[in-house]
Amino acid sequence: MNDRVWQLLLDSFWQILLPGIRVTIPLTLVSFALGLIIALITAMVQVANIPVVKQIARFYVWVIRGTPLLVQLFVIFYGLPSVGIILDAIPSAIIVFSFNTGAYASETIRAAIEAVPVGQIEAGYCVGMNYLQIMARIVLPQALRTAFPPLSNSLIGLVKDTSLAANITVAEMFLAGQRIAARSLEVMAIYCEVAFIYLLFCTVLTKLQTYCEKRMNTY
């Protein structure tokens, strides 16, 4: 590699990293947080066996898991305007990513809740607690501990999936990379650089995951 390419990589590093910090990371975190809330509700109504609502939850998970993320982005951003609903690119992306995370994570959380031994719940009743108290104090803390590694996986997956938002004009990291690659013609080098920055983000998250798991290992 010659000096020109190195210089280009150096110059473009910040141009790619900046939208990473300004867009990719906030988009990921906001979508993931909203996704977790959706997931928790979706899992709870199924575990609590609430009629009708439970069916709606199953339907939602079925649709989201059975359709491509990219298609969902297109439906919301390019499709909805034709029925009179016009959303900006970022809100569209947040909606799609959080509902997507919500569907997958709800299955993770549901499985983790169901893995809590029934004796834990019975013991809760026997000390006088009610269903919600048992859920909040006994079942969910244990389930979230179980669900933590797979949920971390989902978060790492989401960091990378946000690159799809480039297709609906969100100016995140991948779109920035695309533009620079097109201008400079050093396609290979630039895309590798983009990949490297994603790798950097994911490595930080993986380290964070390991740290958190160690801290949670008290029980």
Place this chain on the structure above:
Amino acid sequence: MMLEVKGIEKSFDDRKVLKGVDIKVGKGDVVTIIGPSGSGKTTLLRCINFLERADAGEMIFDEAHYRMDAMTKRDIAALRRKTGFVFQGYNLFRNKTALQNVTEGLVIARKVPKEAARNAGLRALEKVGLADRGDAYPHQLSGGQQQRVAIARAIVTEPEVIFFDEPTSALDPELVGEVLSVMRDLAAEGRTMMIVTHEMQFARHAANHVVFMDDGQIVEEGRPEEIFENPREERTKKFLQTVREGFGGKL
């Protein structure tokens, strides 16, 4: 009588597991329930505390009458706040320390202030000989210690009656003694207890009333000496014979 149930019936699928059981316990009584495996002892206790819903039966608790198949959630919650339950498998909350296990029912279910709950919790742990292990998580404790924490959790709310379902059956033999000794202390304090057990020495000497169950029914009941020395029923005799000869180990 403090707690009396009459005519409990319970089926799982098409199999009748309880075929009309009457049982009662007066204040300060220690009732032990013995009988072969599968005779319905666990199911009986679970029905009385509504972990399992009986198909039929009447309950009289603190002078109030209830239909067991139609008891409301509220009445069940009220009943549970006045009872304690000790499980065969301990069922300690895995995400809570020993002390938190004991205080959870006070702080969360009964809204006792934290400090008062803590003091009561420490006293209860002391009673079972574990005052120094309050900060340990269940997985850091031996089976015998876990079961003693579970007993502390059951007594800390000062229940009117405590149910025990084979509290020593899951324990290694050398750990059985420490749990039975705690239970003898509770009996000596005059606590009301209903205990399913396979420990015949304990069933005999700690109880003032022994119930022998077989095949979903009470076959015979009476004072410990009567049941253990002069059983009237053939099935009781056979059961005690089997236990004494040690057939089937800890039956």
